[in-house]
Amino acid sequence: MNTLRKVARRELAVFFATPAAFIFFGTFLAATLFIFFWVETFFSRNIADVRPMFEWMPLLLIFLSAAITMRVWSEEHRAGTLEPLLTAPVGLPTLVGGKFLACIALVAIGLLLTLPLPVTVSLLGQLDWGPVFGGYLASLCLAGAYLAIGLFVSAQFNSQIVSLIVTTLVCTVLYLVGSNTLTSFFGSQAGDILKLIGAGSRFASITRGVIDLRDLVYYLSLTGMFLSLNVYTLERQRWAGNPANTAHRRWRALTGLLVANFFLLNLWLAPLGMLRADLTQGHIYSISPATRSYLARLQEPLLIRGYFSAQTHPLLAPLQPQLRDLLREYEVAGKGRVKVEFVDPQEKPELEQEAGEKYGIRPVPFQTASRYQTAVTNSYFDILVKYGDEFVTLGFRDLIEVKSEGDTKLEVELRNPEHDITRAIKKVLYSYQGGGNLFAGIGGPVAFHGYISPDGKLPQQLVELKKSLNAVLADFKQQAGDKLTVEIADPDAGGGQLAERLGKEFGMRPMMAGLLSPQTFWFYMTLESGGQQVQVPLPASLDKTALKTAITAGLKRFSKGMLKTVALYTPPANPGMGQFGMPSQSNTFQLLQGFIEQEHRLKPVDLSTGQVDPEADILVVAAPERLQEKQVFAIDQFLMQGGTVVLATAPFDVSLQGRISAEDKKSGLADWLAGYGIKMEPTLVLDPQNAALPVPVERQAGGYTIRETHLLNYPYFIDIRSDGMNRDSGLLTGIDQLSMTWASPIEVDGEKNKGRQVVRLLESSKGAWLSDSIDIQPDFNRYGQDGFAQGQAAGRQLLGVMVEGTFDSWFKGKTSPLIEEAAQQAEQEKKQQAIAAQADPNKKGKEAKAEHAKPDVIGRVLERSADSARIILMASNTFLTDTSLDLASGASGSRYLNPLQLVANCIDWSLEDRDLLSIRGRGHFARTLLPMDKEERMLWEYLNYGLAAVGLLAVWGLHRLIRSRSRRRELMLIAGRA
Numbered sequence: 001m002n003t004l005r006k007v008a009r010r011e012l013a014v015f016f017a018t019p020a021a022f023i024f025f026g027t028f029l030a031a032t033l034f035i036f037f038w039v040e041t042f043f044s045r046n047i048a049d050v051r052p053m054f055e056w057m058p059l060l061l062i063f064l065s066a067a068i069t070m071r072v073w074s075e076e077h078r079a080g081t082l083e084p085l086l087t088a089p090v091g092l093p094t095l096v097g098g099k100f101l102a103c104i105a106l107v108a109i110g111l112l113l114t115l116p117l118p119v120t121v122s123l124l125g126q127l128d129w130g131p132v133f134g135g136y137l138a139s140l141c142l143a144g145a146y147l148a149i150g151l152f153v154s155a156q157f158n159s160q161i162v163s164l165i166v167t168t169l170v171c172t173v174l175y176l177v178g179s180n181t182l183t184s185f186f187g188s189q190a191g192d193i194l195k196l197i198g199a200g201s202r203f204a205s206i207t208r209g210v211i212d213l214r215d216l217v218y219y220l221s222l223t224g225m226f227l228s229l230n231v232y233t234l235e236r237q238r239w240a241g242n243p244a245n246t247a248h249r250r251w252r253a254l255t256g257l258l259v260a261n262f263f264l265l266n267l268w269l270a271p272l273g274m275l276r277a278d279l280t281q282g283h284i285y286s287i288s289p290a291t292r293s294y295l296a297r298l299q300e301p302l303l304i305r306g307y308f309s310a311q312t313h314p315l316l317a318p319l320q321p322q323l324r325d326l327l328r329e330y331e332v333a334g335k336g337r338v339k340v341e342f343v344d345p346q347e348k349p350e351l352e353q354e355a356g357e358k359y360g361i362r363p364v365p366f367q368t369a370s371r372y373q374t375a376v377t378n379s380y381f382d383i384l385v386k387y388g389d390e391f392v393t394l395g396f397r398d399l400i401e402v403k404s405e406g407d408t409k410l411e412v413e414l415r416n417p418e419h420d421i422t423r424a425i426k427k428v429l430y431s432y433q434g435g436g437n438l439f440a441g442i443g444g445p446v447a448f449h450g451y452i453s454p455d456g457k458l459p460q461q462l463v464e465l466k467k468s469l470n471a472v473l474a475d476f477k478q479q480a481g482d483k484l485t486v487e488i489a490d491p492d493a494g495g496g497q498l499a500e501r502l503g504k505e506f507g508m509r510p511m512m513a514g515l516l517s518p519q520t521f522w523f524y525m526t527l528e529s530g531g532q533q534v535q536v537p538l539p540a541s542l543d544k545t546a547l548k549t550a551i552t553a554g555l556k557r558f559s560k561g562m563l564k565t566v567a568l569y570t571p572p573a574n575p576g577m578g579q580f581g582m583p584s585q586s587n588t589f590q591l592l593q594g595f596i597e598q599e600h601r602l603k604p605v606d607l608s609t610g611q612v613d614p615e616a617d618i619l620v621v622a623a624p625e626r627l628q629e630k631q632v633f634a635i636d637q638f639l640m641q642g643g644t645v646v647l648a649t650a651p652f653d654v655s656l657q658g659r660i661s662a663e664d665k666k667s668g669l670a671d672w673l674a675g676y677g678i679k680m681e682p683t684l685v686l687d688p689q690n691a692a693l694p695v696p697v698e699r700q701a702g703g704y705t706i707r708e709t710h711l712l713n714y715p716y717f718i719d720i721r722s723d724g725m726n727r728d729s730g731l732l733t734g735i736d737q738l739s740m741t742w743a744s745p746i747e748v749d750g751e752k753n754k755g756r757q758v759v760r761l762l763e764s765s766k767g768a769w770l771s772d773s774i775d776i777q778p779d780f781n782r783y784g785q786d787g788f789a790q791g792q793a794a795g796r797q798l799l800g801v802m803v804e805g806t807f808d809s810w811f812k813g814k815t816s817p818l819i820e821e822a823a824q825q826a827e828q829e830k831k832q833q834a835i836a837a838q839a840d841p842n843k844k845g846k847e848a849k850a851e852h853a854k855p856d857v858i859g860r861v862l863e864r865s866a867d868s869a870r871i872i873l874m875a876s877n878t879f880l881t882d883t884s885l886d887l888a889s890g891a892s893g894s895r896y897l898n899p900l901q902l903v904a905n906c907i908d909w910s911l912e913d914r915d916l917l918s919i920r921g922r923g924h925f926a927r928t929l930l931p932m933d934k935e936e937r938m939l940w941e942y943l944n945y946g947l948a949a950v951g952l953l954a955v956w957g958l959h960r961l962i963r964s965r966s967r968r969r970e971l972m973l974i975a976g977r978a
Contacts, residue, residue, distance in 0.1 A: 003090055007098025008105070011072070015106060016955075016962040024067050025955050028110050029948045031060055036117060037944075043937045048125025048929050050118045054135040054207040058175050058200045061143050064110060066167040068103050069150025070160045073234075077158040086238040092231045100147060100227060107143040109955070111136060116947035120940060125929045126722065126736065130279030131209035138206035141219035142199060146171050148226035155233045175200040195321065196270070204318070209280035214269045221262035228258040287333045290919050291422045295330070297429060298337040303386040304330060304421070305341040307355060309379035313366040315412040316381050316396060323383070323399070326417050345380050359384055359393055385424040388432045392424040398598075401895060416734075419919045423599055430563040439480040442558045446480070446529040448473060448551075450488035451502060453521040461542050462523055468544035469525075472551060491522045506535070507640065507809060507864025512819070524860075525551070529558040533866050535641040537614055550614035557617055557911075564911050565601040567616035568593065571625040572606075588882045589622055595900040596620075600907065607631035610818045612638040618910055620646045620903060623653070623877040627668030629817045636672065636810050642866035644910040646903065647673075647873045648880050650744040651682045654776070656883060662742065662774040665877060673873070675810045677752025678803065680744045680875050683772045685797045686715035686788065689765040691739045693717055693887060715788055716742050716776055717888075718799065721930075724763040729802065731761060731872075731905050738762065738898050741884045743876040745770065745797040756805030762874070764797040804870035812863040872906050 015021050032053060036042055040052030076082040085095060118132045150167040157163050176182055178198015195201035199222070202215040232255040239248065278286040295302075304327055308320050324342060331340040345352035346363075355361040363378040381396040401415040439446070455463050473486050491499035491508075502508040502524070510520035525536035534554045539546030553565070570589045596602050603613050610630040612619055619638050624647075627635075639645050653665040662684065673679065693714035718740040725732045732738075740762065748758055769791030778787025811817075878884045879899050888896040932940075 003094050004098045004101065007090075007095060008101040011099050011102030012105060013962050015068070015102070016959045018963075019959065020067075021106070021959055022952065022956050024064065025110055025113060026952050028060060028064050029113055029952065032056075032114055032117075033944060033948060035060075037941050043929070043932075043941075048121055048127050050121055050127075050132055050135065051207070053114065053117060054131075054139070055204075057135070057139050057207075058142060058203050061107070061139060061146055062168055062171040062175065064107065065103075065143055065146035065150050066164050066171065068106050069147055069154050069167060070164040071154070072099050072103065072151055073154040074157055074160045074163045078160075082237070086234060092234050092238075096151065096227055096230050096234070100144075100151060103147045103151070104140070104144055107147065108140065111139055111143075113948065113951040113955075116944055116951075120944055120947075124932075124940065128209070128281045130281055131207060134209045134211060134279050135207040137211065138203050138215075141206075141216060142203055145174075145199060145219050145222035145226075148223040148230070149174075152226045152230045152233065155230055155237075171199075174198065178202070196266075201321075210276055210278055212276040214266070214276075217269055218266055221265055225259050225262045228255050228262075231255075287329045288418065288919050291330075291418060291425075292333050294422060294425050294429060295334045295338060298334070298387070300337075300388055302334065302338045302425065302428075303341070303384070304338060305343065305384040305386070307343060307345055307361055307380040307382040307384065309346055309363070309377075309381070310344055311377050312379035312381060313377065316366075316379075316400070319400065319412070319414055320381075322414060323417060326421070327383075330421065355380075355382075355384075359391060361393055361395075364396065383421065383424075385421065385428055387425070387428040390428040390431045392427050394420055394424055416919075422919050427563065427599065438476075438552065438555055438559070439483050442483065442529065442555065444530045444558075445482070446484050446527060446555065446558060448476075448484065448486045449526045449528065450486070451491050451498070451508065451522050451524040451526075452488055453490055453492065453523065457519070457521045458523065459519070459521070462521070465523075465542050465544075465547060468547055472544065472548045475548075476551070476555075503863075505864070506866070507812065507862055509861060509863060511860040527551070527554045527558070532558065532868060533642065534558075535862065535866070537611065537637070537641060538860065539614060540609055540611055546614070553615040553617070563601055564617045564907070565603055565613075565615045566596050566907055567603050567605045567613050567619045568596065569605050569607055569619070569621045569624065571623050589880060591882050591885055591897075592622065592880050592900055592903065595897065595904060596907070599904065607634040610634050610821075612643075616643075618644045618646065618907055620907070621669075622648045622880050624649055624667040624669055625653075626666050630821065632668055632672050633811060633817045635669070637862055639807060639869050639871065640809050640862035640865040642868040644870045644872065644906075646906050646910075647871065648876060648903075649680075649873070650742070650875045650877045651680055652684060652742060652744065652774070653877050654742050660777045662776050664774075672810050673871075676803065676807060676871065677749030678801070678871070678873060679747045679749070681747065681770070683744060683770040684716060684776070685718060685740075685743050685745055685764055685768050685799065686771055686791065687718040687764045687768040688715065688790075689719050689721070689767065690715045691717040691719045691888065712778060712787060714778070718743055718764050718768070720762055720764065720799070724765065724796070726759060726761050729759050729761060729909075731802070731909050732902070733905055735898050735901060735905070738902060739879065739884075739888050739896075740764075740799050740874070740876050741879045741887075742776070743799045743874075743879070746799065746801050746873065746875050748798070748801060748803070753803055753805075756803055756807075759802040759804075760798055760800075761802055761872075762798070762800030764799060766796055767793045768797050769794050770797070799876070800872075800874045802870060802872045804868075806867050807865040807869050809861060809863045809865070811861050814861065816861050870910065872910075874902075 035056045036050075036053050040055075042052060073082070076085060086092075118127060118129075121127050122129075146167075149170055150163070153167045153170065154160075154163040157166070175198065178195040178201030182194060182198075199219075202212075202218055205212060206215055232251060235251050306323060306327060308323075312320070327340045327342075331338050343351050345355055345361075361380065361382045361384065363380055365376050365378050381399070383394040383399070385392045385394070399414060399417060399420055400412055402412050450469070452458075452466060452469075455466065458466065473484075477484050477486065489498060491502055499508075499510075499522070506524075506526075508522075508524050510522060512520050523538060525538075527534045527536060534557050536550050536554045539550050556564070568589075570592075593602060593604075601615075603616060605613055605616070605619075607627070608631065610633050612634050616638070619635065621635065624631075635645055647669070649667045649669060651665060651667075651670075652662045655661050655663060664682075670680070690713055692711050693716075694711055720738045720740060722736065725735070725738070750758075771791060780787050783789055880903065885896055885899065
């Protein structure tokens with residue numbers, strides 16, 4: 001070891017004794033910084049990572065390694081010092097090892113000089129250091145392989161230039177073998193083999209933050225192969241010209257055996273895919289415990305089939321191996337319950353026909369362009385998840401995320417593959433179980449409580465409904481066995497103590513059959529399990545089928561194995577667009593509907609019946625407009641049943657037709673929310689921390705007006721970062737940034753919400769200010785490049801809040817709006833009948849019989865909610881609309897779905913289905929940089945150049961120090977000889 005260190009120290013001293021070190025490191029650093037800031041446009045990407053540097057590192061290391069190794073043995077040849085070295089009492093493995101250690105130390109110094117880049121990026125955003133560590137480890141391993149090749153080549157030639165050229169060529173070929181440029185010409189199997197051979201394809205896996213033992217062994221085996229060949233080459237030169245003997249043959253056999261063992265080691269480890277470590281924050285490339293919990297619930301084999309074409313779009317080709325590896329992880333985690341297949345439908349016509357006819361999977365035409373021609377490639381990039389007779393398909397649009405980097409460059413990566421695939425597994429699993437025993441997914445016992453008056457006090461319709469209830473409960477009892485207990489009691493019995501308790505605890509009051517009816521009665525139903533209580537609403541149709549549906553919906557709230565139902569209210573189409581036969585674009589929520597349907601059943605509702613659909617587990621109300629009292633009553637009573645109401649509403653709406661302007665919008669919920677101590681001020685929030693908006697701008701050219709579109713930092717698009725998000729709530733899992741468009745501030749009355757939990761979810765920055773102006777079009781002539789007057793900072797503004805606890809109904813002590821409306825309709829009908837009777841007296845008897853047959857409206861008001869009730873309010877009418885999402889996507893250059901993900905988080909969190917929510921939080925979400933102007937970006941860029949210059953000065957100082965010490969030794973030797 002002492003000799004090894006001396007050899008390495010001598011090589012380092014020789015390298016730093018000349019300006020070559022300064023030149024090589026300076027060129028390497030200059031190229032790295034130029035690529036990072038200019039070629040890859042780091043600030044335009046707006047992502048806090050150093051991935052661009054490592055993407056180019058394999059090519060940069062080729063030239064750096066070739067430059068370092070070109071003189072190691074060639075210079076010994078040229079200077080005539082090779083023969084003394086070969087005859088010195090030092091083993092050749094020691095000589096080769098010492099020179100290799102010196103070279104790897106030089107590469108490590110070069111990589112160390114790039115360390116200021118990730119450090120400064122971490123100051124600008126939330127940097128995941130796992131991929132950074134993986135990138136540097138991969139760089140050292142790849143550099144070791146390149147250096148071993150360079151040393152071997154240098155030992156073959158006397159000329160440094162020839163060594164440089166040959167090393168560069170060999171390393172470039174090794175890199176290109178596994179690159180997409182070459183593998184795209186071959187089929188999938190041949191391409192996979194080439195990627196196993198190529199050096200660059202394995203490098204990308206490590207830089208993601210996944211350390212695979214097979215990749216490390218590959219680089220180490222390459223290093224061992226060429227170092228062994230290097231030793232053998234020097235040994236041959238030592239006994240060159242001597243006749244062949246047993247020692248020579250022994251050297252050849254030993255070298256061949258070493259090379260063969262290094263090669264076979266890779267073949268032996270190739271099938272072992274579990275020997276890896278995930279270094280990323282949150283372990284986003286590993287199968288999570290939540291996914292394993294879903295797989296553990298499988299009772300039958302689950303089929304996951306990947307439909308991948310050999311010829312596909314070049315941007316999708318690198319993603320196929322990642323998906324294959326991930327799906328194999330599912331197969332291993334499934335422990336025999338998951339079967340994974342990979343097929344190319346274009347090679348198997350029968351599977352292609354089945355995919356199209358049975359699963360709706362068809363090829364997608366991708367336009368590809370090369371230097372020589374433009375072509376259209378029809379290819380598959382789909383995943384099928386099938387369980388029993390239920391299946392879900394995921395296409396490339398469901399799996400990938402596209403980011404724009406400049407005008408022509410696109411970056412395509414997998415969005416969050418584990419979440420997407422596990423979401424599909426959850427859907428087929430729950431859908432399949434939903435068709436079986438309802439109680440199979442309920443962990444504990446369930447108690448049904450019926451608070452019902454005797455038949456003599458009930459209207460005739462409810463007497464029949466009570467009989468149907470007994471039949472329905474008997475059916476459920478047969479399914480559940482001991483899991484279901486039934487208790488029915490008369491609240492008025494025993495002195496009315498039960499009635500008094502129901503009024504205090506649940507706000508239940510006696511019902512009435514009509515506004516003027518003196519008859520009161522009880523007909524309430526609740527379900528209880530595990531300390532959670534759900535009130536079963538009285539169905540509107542008062543028949544057996546509707547009653548069974550209502551009870552089933554209540555039971556599903558206790559089940560973790562059933563697909564949940566989301567009731568979604570969106571405003572009706574803008575009548576002003578009716579002449580064109582289409583709804584107003586600003587009021588469409590198709591993206592929101594599609595996003596919810598990916599994981600849940602969606603039921604669009606208009607609330608006009610005064611009741612939320614009995615099957616609904618949660619209610620989402622987006623941009624409500626002029627809600628009638630019956631609609632507000634439906635929302636209120638759903639909340640009183642212990643449900644969750646998610647609201648996206650504000651006092652203003654925005655028109656994008658021509659000039660951007662705000663207009664007052666009456667939601668109909670302002671008084672209702674105020675009753676619960678939640679108010680929204682009739683102002684808009686402007687924030688200096690904002691997102692961009694494509695804004696039409698007019699300018700004058702002579703007497704002609706030109707309309708242009710500029711990308712403007714728009715203060716009404718509030719850019720909420722981590723410091724404005726409540727991470728402890730769990731509702732913002734996996735969301736690093738959120739744009740709230742045209743939002744209003746929320747005020748929460750602490751006195752009215754005493755005893756409830758109030759969670760401040762979203763807040764603006766401290767520099768935000770308020771404006772009550774409805775003119776939200778930027779005025780560059782008046783306010784310069786900002787477009788708006790800078791107001792006085794009003795501090796952080798609350799833009800999203802959750803209130804949870806027990807609520808007293810807004811309709812407490814009031815008559816049900818349903819009864820009032822029925823009474824008004826009855827009065828109008830009587831007047832019409834009187835007029836008709838005067839015209840035709842014979843109709844009077846028929847109409848009287850018809851009126852007698854018409855059922856009365858049952859009026860009940862739940863006056864108090866369970867403690868599980870919650871209101872989640874986001875103070876914006878627009879941030880969930882298709883238009884706002886399209887604007888944000890166009891400005892960022894990628895598909896922007898964070899607002900939709902927030903709603904999905906609210907649904908999963910509220911329904912106690914948080915396994916999938918935890919997976920979503922593990923997904924790879926691009927960590928954005930802090931908002932900066934052009935001058936600040938240039939400052940940070942120059943800072944990195946300055947740090948690089950300091951590093952080069954340190955190298956130059958080391959060169960001068962070693963040079964002076966070498967010169968001093970030479971003078972001492974001359975003086976000693978004299």
